Amino acid sequence: MTLLVGSLTLMAGVITSVVLYQSYKQVEHISVNHTLNVARIAQRSISRNMELLSLALDSLAWRYRHTQLHRMPAQQQLEFLLGEKIEAGYIAAQGIIDADGERVVGSPVLDEIMPGNFSGRDFFDGPRQDARGTLFISSPQAVRLERRAQVIVLSKRLVHVDGSFGGVVFMVLYLDYFRQLFEAMSLEKNAVMSLYSVEGVAYMRLPYDEAFIGSRVENAPQLQKLLAASAPAEGSYFTRSQQDGVQRLYTYVRVPQTRWVVFIGHTKAALFREWMRMFYAVVFLMALFSTAAFYLISRVREELFRRSKLDQQLEEQARTDKLTTLLNRRALDEVLQEAWHKCQRNDSARFAVLFADVDFFKLYNDTYGHKAGDYALVAVARCIKGAVSRHCDRAGRYGGEEFVVLLDEADAEGAMHVGKLILAALQAQKIPHERSPFGRLTISIGVACLERGVHRSVDEIIKAADEALYQAKHEGRNRVRLYQATAKVVPAEWQLSSANS
Template sequence: MVFGLCAWMLYKSHDEARHYAVETSQNITLIAQRDIQRNIEILSLSLDSLTHRYQHPSFRQLSREQQRSYLFGSTLPAKHVEVMAVLDHAGKVLVSSMPGDARNTYGDRPYFTEQRDKPDLGLYISKPIDAKFARGLQVIVLSKRLSNEDGSFAGVVLMALNLSYFRDLFSGLQLGEAGVMSLYSRDGVVYMRLPSTADAIGRDISTSPGFQQIKPMMARDSGSFVVRAITDGVQRLYAFRNIPGTELMVFVGRSEQDIFMHWRDSLYAVASLMLLFSIACVLLLRVVRREFRQRQEAEEKLRTLVRIDGLTGLLNRRALDDMLAALWGRCRRQEGSFSLLFIDVDYFKFYNDNYGHQQGDEVLVAVAQTIAGQLPRSSDIAARYGGEEFIVVLEETDADGALLVGEKIRAAIEQLNILHARSQCGHVTASIGAATYRRELYADIDAVLNAADAALYQAKADGRNRVCSAGPTRQGLL
């Protein structure tokens, strides 16, 4: 009976170690997925901004150097962006953030031909390539189509992203001595792998037995599997996750040796301590309790990380969506009411351009703390919606109450008196849109959000640094 009990407990701890490894790896892929997705969205918006500036009528009236300064400013929009450029319909560089690049032509590159041949393609992410402008530099190119007024092809806007972005992201995650982290495309091209070899990046592994084995699983958003790597022969437990809106997938692999290292230690300890039955039972129970407690603590930390925005400490977008869905259901069932405030920091991009992203992050933290400090009740919720946008949820609050809270927040942000030389006010301010749930007006929670967003745009159109309310009787507060 003692041997059976020990065998059962060892089996359970082995199963728990595996389950915990899967769970931890999935959470690591989730963190990487969100970081990559968020940065790709930011880079896509940067390309949209570049398109807008290039097609602005005033752009043609500028000199060559003025055009370059107008399009790109003094800095690129992200740390790992090496170059941004505009190509004409033949692939010739019209204007580039890199001096001297205007002599080159890129009409044969896939990031150009795909945009030319597929009008509805949207954002295109190339395979890894060796940059022409720097020896030994590997990049991926993000491009978007330029169209003439009649819809015909006018060229592309593009940027080159240094693959060191993925290396820096992955290298900060601890996966054990034999752990690996990779970024592949769904057709089997390697974008990044840590630890990496010189010829790993850009390699096509689509025909390898290991890739063929896991290919049927890639239709799912995420999953896990066990396979022996063809590069080093190590058997690993892998977790993967698709990156929405792209053809990329992030993989995390942990060797079974690392996963079950502590379990093997327990096995040797139990085998030795079985000679002293009473001591072995006490020690084994203590080990199980400790492992269980550590696992619970780790899971709780991971749950917190998934729900809290890492920069501001407010609820993140995912937690906000869950909370709004629950609130909507309660209000529909119980005839409840609520109001939303959509808050946007005025001219925040100009602030980042002028003072740098680090100070920009400090402003976001200060604004978030100020918003949270102005909420009158514990049931009121503040969340970061994305970038410099925030959402405040006020349960059981009518339109007048929402305007009052919105004005308190606006005034408190203004009273921070943070210098902003490129704002018309001379300091950091915020515009706020308010919307109050009314059963006859809004069919779902997205309609309420859209109403608050429309009110926010009205506040900006009215001169910024003000609060506007959605609805037929919209009113503003200064």
């Protein structure tokens, strides 16, 4: 009995230890993902605002090159150039510098915070040496207005008509922007959040310490390694802070189109507080083996169920076209093959295929832009979904502006009816298309039905529907055509006239 009890106790201890270790790693994994997600939120906010400010500088450069600018009075020039305000609460000043480093125009406050020639300043020399015209971000600088403040300067290169350096457009941004952004992240009490450049220069840190701004990383080889250009774009690690000696989980994410890296550090004690409580509870309840086992097994089952649901969601996403939410090409090929094999097993089974193509779509993209083209494809997909109402039918994006619809147990009449519904639904959308003879967005559809003894593969049915589509295009578009094996393509069954649009 002692041996049995000892064996059971040892087994319970081994099982408990294994489960505790797995749960520890799971908490660690969840903590890493959660912290990375918070860092990504900050990263995207910074990236989006830097993009907006870059566009604001482009707008300022465009206004500077305005042909009527030099005919305006000085005050009107200033209002014309600097009248537009982007994120005005965080922008201290804006201005334009010529190729010699002299200020051409700028906010009046520049006389106080940045007097004199700008040659030799990093935000002037950087764009002058970099012909790519990208956004340059200066090192932190301290200025004094009503109070002492930390700022950075964003600048972009101006070029002459011949491509030579013509000066710099710039704006001065308060670092309080990053401070308020980080404070809005609602981190735990002892967490830290910081922003470094890849050169190791500190731009912001919470808890806030003004002396930290502008300092460089020293005696921190692991951090310097992560800041290197060859380091991954994001990651995590455990280490003990040099500032306060607290062990933390640090995650980092690089900010695209900048040389910045966002760091977030959560204390290990806070991250694993719940896990430690569970650990003590399990140790205390080891005598009650059955209860503890049931509790741990239920936890494992919940985790397996969660992962199973996640796998199902990922599988569904892998079969769906991201833009239109219809089936993608791979999933469409699978359902077509399934329909073909079903008809091979059952002589009474049948199906029809609709092959649709948006008319003059390239001209639509060229006229309205690719974003509008995406919206148009989404509208077409919505019309197809509305027309294909049976659960057994499938619709998918075949590629580009082409769509395929599989109608299970449908004859030619039923398939033509569905094609009519799609054309009518798209006509009701009244999407303008000025380069189409119909004046609006239209679609052509080819229909093919399974012909036993004629079609030897599903590819031949697709090809037949494609030939009917080609005939519909040839006869003027905006119509449905039915393919027949004996006479290739029968006369047009139905067409929406442009007069009814």
